[in-house]
Amino acid sequence: MKKTSNLWSVPVAVEDIPDAGLHVAIEAPAATRAAVAELAAVRDLPQLSAVFDLTRQGSGVHVSGQVSARVGQTCVVTLEPIESAVEEAVGLAFAPASGTQSEPKSARKRAHGGDEPPEPLMNGMLDLGALATEFLILGIDPYPRKPGVQFAPLKPDDAGEQPFAALQTLKKNLGGGQT
Numbered sequence: 798m799k800k801t802s803n804l805w806s807v808p809v810a811v812e813d814i815p816d817a818g819l820h821v822a823i824e825a826p827a828a829t830r831a832a833v834a835e836l837a838a839v840r841d842l843p844q845l846s847a848v849f850d851l852t853r854q855g856s857g858v859h860v861s862g863q864v865s866a867r868v869g870q871t872c873v874v875t876l877e878p879i880e881s882a883v884e885e886a887v888g889l890a891f892a893p894a895s896g897t898q899s900e901p902k903s904a905r906k907r908a909h910g911g912d913e914p915p916e917p918l919m920n921g922m923l924d925l926g927a928l929a930t931e932f933l934i935l936g937i938d939p940y941p942r943k944p945g946v947q948f949a950p951l952k953p954d955d956a957g958e959q960p961f962a963a964l965q966t967l968k969k970n971l972g973g974g975q976t
Contacts, residue, residue, distance in 0.1 A: 804832040805926035809851065811858055811918060819851040823925060834869075837934050840878060841869025847929035849887065857892035857915055858923060864932040872943040879943050885936035890915040891923050 807823050825833065825845040834842035849862035866883040892915035916923075942948075959965075 803924070803927060804836060805829045805845075805930050806924055807926035807929075808922050808924050811853070811856075811921045811923070814851050814853050814858060816853060818853070821849045821851065821925060823847050823849075823929065825926075825929075829926075833930055833933065836930070837868075837937055839868050839870050839937060841880075843867045843869065843880070845929070845933060847887075847925065847932075849925055849928075854890065857890060857918065860887060860889050860891065860923070860925075860928065862887045864929045864936065866933050866936075868937055870938070870941040872946060873940045874942055874946045874948050877943060879941055881938065881941055883933060883936040885932040887928065887932050889928070891918045892916075893918050893921070 805825055807821075809819070809821065813819075823846060825842075830842040830845050833845060834840070844865070844867040846866070847862060847864045849860055852859045852861075864883070864885045864887060867880055868883055869878060869880050871877070872879050890913075894917035
């Protein structure tokens, strides 16, 4: 998980998660949405929320849930403003940070039986706001299009003037290009 700035911080201590688990619903306030929109390079972010279920697994935590947002962008074809929905599923394991974090990720992956290694817990905490921000950014379409719009390259119009028509006329006037 890539480290982002703490634009939206909702810290949860592992010790505060009961054995039965913890259900957390969060919604970003307007100022936070504006800052996250700037970070994500989108025009607008009128809605951003997330729902998480946290389950303790030994000294670690499994987080599952959903990040939901409405994202204002610009259509890459028509350049018109559009709004799209982002729904990103979250499923990550976290474990206490250890000396093995300095190992290459591929070595840690092999040590965990080929599955993705757990994300590190920092000081026994995880930040649900930062997690939601990261999954939102991963879910944003980098090339948004207005529904039903397709990019079609311009076709040359045979009836209109061609860009090299003057050169062809000159070539004909000079004897077909022969010297």
